[in-house]
Amino acid sequence: MKTLLIGEYREGKLLESTYELLGFASQLGAETAFLLVANEFQLPAYDGMLYLADVDICGEYNPDLHKKLVLDAVKRENPDYIVFLHSSYGWDLAPRVAASLKVAQISEIIAIVPGGFEVGSCNAKMRRTVKPNGTKAVLTIQAGAFPSERTGTSPKVQKLTAESTGALEFLGYEAAEKKDVDLGKAEVIVSAGRGIGKKDNVPVIAALAKALGGEVGASRPVVDAGWVEHSHQVGTTGQTVSPKLYVACGISGAIQHLAGMKKSDFIIAINKDKDAPIGEVADVLVVADVLQFVPALTQKLQNV
Amino acid sequence: MKLLVCIKQVPDLESRFKPDSEGVWYSESDLAWRMNEYDEFAVEQAVQLREKLGETVELTVLSIGPDRVVEAIKKALAMGCDNAVHIQDPVAAAKDPWQIASVIAVYAKDKGYDLIFTGMQSQDRGSAQVGVMVAEQLGYSSCTTLVGFEYDSGVVTAKRELEGGIKGVVKMKTPALVTCQLGLNVPRYPTLPNIMKSKKKEIITLAVSDLLTAEPLAATISFYSPTKKGGGLVLEGEVASLVDQVIGILKEKTSVLR
Numbered sequence: 001m002k003t004l005l006i007g008e009y010r011e012g013k014l015l016e017s018t019y020e021l022l023g024f025a026s027q028l029g030a031e032t033a034f035l036l037v038a039n040e041f042q043l044p045a046y047d048g049m050l051y052l053a054d055v056d057i058c059g060e061y062n063p064d065l066h067k068k069l070v071l072d073a074v075k076r077e078n079p080d081y082i083v084f085l086h087s088s089y090g091w092d093l094a095p096r097v098a099a100s101l102k103v104a105q106i107s108e109i110i111a112i113v114p115g116g117f118e119v120g121s122c123n124a125k126m127r128r129t130v131k132p133n134g135t136k137a138v139l140t141i142q143a144g145a146f147p148s149e150r151t152g153t154s155p156k157v158q159k160l161t162a163e164s165t166g167a168l169e170f171l172g173y174e175a176a177e178k179k180d181v182d183l184g185k186a187e188v189i190v191s192a193g194r195g196i197g198k199k200d201n202v203p204v205i206a207a208l209a210k211a212l213g214g215e216v217g218a219s220r221p222v223v224d225a226g227w228v229e230h231s232h233q234v235g236t237t238g239q240t241v242s243p244k245l246y247v248a249c250g251i252s253g254a255i256q257h258l259a260g261m262k263k264s265d266f267i268i269a270i271n272k273d274k275d276a277p278i279g280e281v282a283d284v285l286v287v288a289d290v291l292q293f294v295p296a297l298t299q300k301l302q303n304v
Numbered sequence: 305m306k307l308l309v310c311i312k313q314v315p316d317l318e319s320r321f322k323p324d325s326e327g328v329w330y331s332e333s334d335l336a337w338r339m340n341e342y343d344e345f346a347v348e349q350a351v352q353l354r355e356k357l358g359e360t361v362e363l364t365v366l367s368i369g370p371d372r373v374v375e376a377i378k379k380a381l382a383m384g385c386d387n388a389v390h391i392q393d394p395v396a397a398a399k400d401p402w403q404i405a406s407v408i409a410v411y412a413k414d415k416g417y418d419l420i421f422t423g424m425q426s427q428d429r430g431s432a433q434v435g436v437m438v439a440e441q442l443g444y445s446s447c448t449t450l451v452g453f454e455y456d457s458g459v460v461t462a463k464r465e466l467e468g469g470i471k472g473v474v475k476m477k478t479p480a481l482v483t484c485q486l487g488l489n490v491p492r493y494p495t496l497p498n499i500m501k502s503k504k505k506e507i508i509t510l511a512v513s514d515l516l517t518a519e520p521l522a523a524t525i526s527f528y529s530p531t532k533k534g535g536g537l538v539l540e541g542e543v544a545s546l547v548d549q550v551i552g553i554l555k556e557k558t559s560v561l562r
Contacts, residue, residue, distance in 0.1 A: 091424075245560045
C-alpha cells in the first residue's frame with residue numbers, strides 16, 4: 001500500500017503538523033512519498049521520495065496550481081491514498097483533488113479501524129466508520145489524532161512545477177487580532193460556552209474566574225455572538241492553553257475547542273448534557289445547569 | 305446577476321443521537337430540525353449582497369432532502385432569498401458528498417449563477433467537501449472558510465480563516481463559489497412582515513432522480529457512539545451537594561485553592 005502525503009508550509013515555515021502525516025502512514029503500515037510546496041533549504045526530517053515545488057513560484061495558497069502539483073505527483077507515484085491534514089489548507093485542497101480524480105474523499109479521520117476509517121459526526125457526539133468504494137481515495141486526518149513521526153534527515157528530492165490558472169490571487173496574510181489577555185500564562189481559566197444562554201450571564205462566569213484567581217476564556221460561538229472578545233477564545237482558531245485548572249461552563253466540546261484545552265492539568269466541565277463530548281476530556285463532569293451551579297460554587301469559594 | 309445559496313437542514317445538535325435500524329446514520333425519530341448553522345451565514349451573506357446590488361439580482365435558495373427541509377427553505381426565503389428550489393429526496397442522507405455535489409452541479413449547470421454560497425460544512429456530517437466539489441464540477445473558482453466577504457464588479461475579495469486566528473486574503477473573479485465560516489456576519493432573524501411576504505415566494509420542487517447521475521464513491525459502514533475513554537468522574541444530584549463535592553476535589557486534586 002502506498003500513500004502520497006501532502007505537507008504544509010506557511011509564512012515561510014514547514015508546519016510541525018506535517019509530521020502527523022507520517023504517523024498516520026506508519027499506523028497504516030504504508031509506503032510513503034511526500035509532496036511539499038516549500039523551500040529547498042528547509043526540507044522535512046524524512047528520508048523517502050519528496051516531490052518539491054518552489055513556494056516562491058507556486059505560492060503558499062494557490063489551490064488550482066497546488067491541485068495540478070498533487071495530480072502530477074499522483075501520476076508518478078500511483079498511490080492508494082492521498083493524505084492531507086484536515087486544516088484550512090487541507091480541507092480546501094483535498095476536495096479539488098478528489099473531484100479531479102473522481103475518487104472518494106474521507107474527511108477528518110480520527111482513527112484507523114477494522115473495515116475503514118473512523119470519523120466524527122454530529123459535532124463529535126457520534127462516530128462513523130467510512131470506507132472508499134474504489135481502491136484509491138483522498139483522506140484528511142484530524143490535527144492531533146495521530147502521533148508525529150520523523151524518518152531521517154535527507155529526502156530524495158524530485159522538483160515539480162506547474163502553471164497557475166490565474167483564477168485566484170492570494171494577496172497575503174492578516175495577523176491575528178492583538179491579545180489583551182495572554183491565556184497561555186493563566187494558571188486557572190474559566191471558560192464560557194453557548195450554554196450560558198446570553199451575554200448578560202458572562203459576569204457569572206467572570207465571578208467564578210475571579211474567585212479562583214483566574215482568567216475568563218470562551219468557546220467560539222460565544223465569541224462569534226459578541227458576548228466575549230476574540231482575545232479570550234480558546235481553540236484551534238484562538239489560543240491553545242494548558243492551565244493547572246480549566247473549568248468549562250456550558251461548553252459542549254467541539255473538536256476545535258478540545259484541541260485548544262485538552263492538555264490542561266485538570267479539567268472540570270459543567271454541562272446539562274451528560275453525553276456532551278467535553279465529557280471525554282474532563283476529569284470531572286458536573287451534570288447541572290451552569291446558571292445554578294456556577295453562582296453557588298462562586299459563593300461557597302468566597303467563604304472558604 | 306444570479307446568486308445561489310445551498311443549504312442543508314440538520315438536527316438540533318443538542319439532541320441525543322441513536323443509530324437508525326441499519327446502523328449507518330442517526331435515527332430521525334424525536335429530533336428537532338433547523339438550518340445548518342454554517343448555512344445561516346451563507347444565506348445572510350447572499351442576502352446582504354442581494355440588498356446591496358438591488359433589484360437586478362435574483363437570489364435562489366436550494367436544498368436537497370425530504371419534505372421537512374421546506375421549513376429550512378422557508379426560513380431562507382423569510383431572510384430575503386427571492387425564490388427556492390427544493391430537490392425532493394427522501395434518502396438524501398444515504399448519499400455521499402460527491403453525489404450531493406453532483407446533484408447541485410447538474411441543477412446549476414445551465415443556470416448561469418455568478419456566485420454560489422454554501423456553508424463550509426454541515427454540522428451533522430462535517431465533511432467540508434460539497435461546496436468545493438460543486439465548484440470543481442462547474443469549473444468555478446472557489447475559496448473556503450470565509451470570515452470576510454466583499455464583492456465589486458465581478459471580483460470577490462475573501463478573507464479565509466486560518467489556524468491561530470490568522471487570515472488569508474484572496475481575490476477571485478466570478479463565476480465563483482464561497483464556503484462560509486461561523487462569524488462571517490450576523491445572521492438575521494426573519495421579521496414577521498418578511499415571513500408573511502415570503503409565503504408568496506415560489507418554491508420549485510424537482511425530483512432528485514432527474515438530477516442524479518453520479519454513483520457513490522464512499523460508504524458508511526457503521527454509525528455509533530464514541531467509546532468512553534473512562535477515568536472521568538461524572539457528578540449528578542443537588543446543586544449544594546455538587547458544590548461541596550467539587551470544592552473537595554479542587555482541594556484534593558489541584559493546587560488552586562492553596
